[in-house]
Amino acid sequence: MSEDIKRIFSSNLKEYMKINSENATKLSNSLNFSYSTVSDWINGNKMPRSKSLQILAEHYKLSTTDLLKQKNVRSNNEYHPSNNTKIIEKLITTQITGDQLDSILSFIDFTTRNNTGNGDSKK
Incomplete structure (x- = not known):
């Protein structure tokens, strides 16, 4: 898997977590993911599987594309x-x-x- 997509996803996840005042513990508990899995996503070590990506998108009321697309640097x-x-x-x-x-x-x-x-x- 491309390192770029991991980096983009990680950055987007961190942004949406910040907007929603969440940390890794809160996110993992609320969606029933293991802390280590969420930590790997945040640090860009792994990508979520499609079902987990969909759960994250629903949690943030986004499309899966919103979690995966490069945003303009501001x-x-x-x-x-x-x-x-x-x-x-x-x-x-x-x-x-x-x-x-x-x-x-x-x-x-x-x-x-x-x-x-x-x-x-x-x-």
């Missing part, structure tokens, strides 16, 4: 819609007040109107 300050969407989705699925929801929606509206996609705001 700076830390740059707009990253997939991260923002996941964070907002997580916030909305928890109990928030109407005022908090209004603030979130205002932020989304501001970002989409004022973002060129390259991290620079429109003037």
